[in-house]
Every structure is written in structure tokens, then in C-alpha cells.
Amino acid sequence: MTQTTVALVRHGQTDWNLLGKVQGATDIPLNATGEAQARETAASLQGQDWGALLCSPLQRARTTAQIIASILDLPEPIIVPELQERGFGELEGLTGPERTARQAQPEPLIGVESTTDVVRRAQPAITRQALARPGQHVLIVTHGGVIGSLLLKITDGRLPGREDIIPNGAVNEFDIDGDGGWTLRAYAAEPSRLYPSVP
DSSP states (O other): OOOEEEEEEEOOOBHHHHHTOOOTTSOOOBOHHHHHHHHHHHHHHTTSOEEEEEEOSSHHHHHHHHHHHHHHTOOOOEEOGGGSOOOBGGGTTOOHHHHHHHHTSSSOOSSBOOHHHHHHHHHHHHHHHHHTSTTOEEEEEEOHHHHHHHHHHHTTTOSSOTTEEOOTTOEEEEEEOTTSOEEEEEOOOEEOSSSSOOO
């Protein structure tokens, strides 16, 4: 059965990443380190025949994808709205300790998207793109929350580990078969130095 390999790239660093703030749907740009990380990721992806480059509509992902496209000589990235980062509602803009303090309060959180809902929008969108390109390699620039949610679904909760974070610029790869079934091909994560899963 023909498989499509999908490489999910986390965008480069932003100032909010550096400060440990939750970004979610807040549209924060790359910083200089993030631009350098995008160039480094592009260099690591050279030598592969990429059939398409897709990205989230948020500017940190778009800019990462545009830098990669320029280095790999690929067309302008295709924006896929379903690849947007997980929404964190009222937690967005909070640091790790602030987020922990808010989550400890009894009042329900407002506007936080579940990992299940992230998978419900992102996985079908990626699967459609893969099935449209059988046998190809597809490059997708998205977010830590999206990648982490997909990993949890595909590995039945084994990955990422509780204290793992998807690094900025990291590449996680999946094979998607002709029936739309997903298999993890390569896992890239590291222990968080701040707190679990700063998206």
C-alpha cells in the first residue's frame, strides 16, 4: 500500500517561548533565534524531495515555513487553517507559574480547546493532504500543541512523556497509508526546562 510521509515541524522560537508564556491562538512573531532555528531546520531537511509545504495561518508558523521554502527552493507554503495552535483561552499570555496557579483555582477555565478537539480538526486535514499526494513527502509547519495532541492520539497516550516538550524547529515524522492510518516514524522531544508543554 502506498504511504505518504508527513514531517511535522514545530515553528521557531518567539519571545513568548523564551519567557515561558502560553501562546495558543495569540499571534506572536518569531524572534531572531526563531529565524535561525528555521534556517537550521531547513538545512536538516535538504536532500529530500518534498511534494508540498503546508503551514498554520499563525505568523510564527508562516514565517518558519517561508524561511524553509526559500532555502529548499519550494513554492510559497499552503496555509491550512486547521493547523492553527491549540486555543488556550484565558491561559494565553500567562507564564508557567501563573498558569499553574490559575489551573489550581476551582473556577472552570474559559476558552481552552481540548486535545481531542485539536485532533478532530488537525488530523483529518493532514490526512486529506497526504492522501492527495500518495508516495510523496509532505512538510508541515505547525505548533507544539498540535503535534503533541496528534502524538498522544497515535501512540495511545504514550508520547509525548508528561515532562516532554516538542522543541522549536523539531521534526516529528509520520507515515499515512492509503486508508488514512497513521504510524509514528520519528519522535523528537526533550524534557521541558520550564514546565510541561509550553505551546
